[in-house]
Amino acid sequence: MEIKKQLLEDIKKVCLCRSIKAGTIMAAIKEGSLTFEALRRKLGVGTGNCKAKRCRSKIEDRIKSYKDSHPTTPTAPQ
Numbered sequence: 910m911e912i913k914k915q916l917l918e919d920i921k922k923v924c925l926c927r928s929i930k931a932g933t934i935m936a937a938i939k940e941g942s943l944t945f946e947a948l949r950r951k952l953g954v955g956t957g958n959c960k961a962k963r964c965r966s967k968i969e970d971r972i973k974s975y976k977d978s979h980p981t982t983p984t985a986p987q
């Protein structure tokens with residue numbers, strides 16, 4: 910059941926204008942694109958007709974959720 914839920918989530922279109930799916934966005938986040946601007950450069954999210962009005966908050970929520978579940982260890986200043 911959990912796998913089916915994940916598959917459905919992965920194919921959900923988050924950036925409707927550019928038809929970019931949640932799975933594509935999450936893969937890019939996991940590869941290190943941790944800001945909306947980084948995802949815009951890498952995938953083109955937010956570059957459609959609505960100029961990110963419909964997708965920006967949904968994408969930023971996914972980035973925040975990923976960061977919250979993958980906290981980084983603070984590094985000491987060099």
Ligand code: FES
Nearest residue numbers: 924925926957964
């Ligand atoms: S939904 Fe992403 S640019 Fe319009």
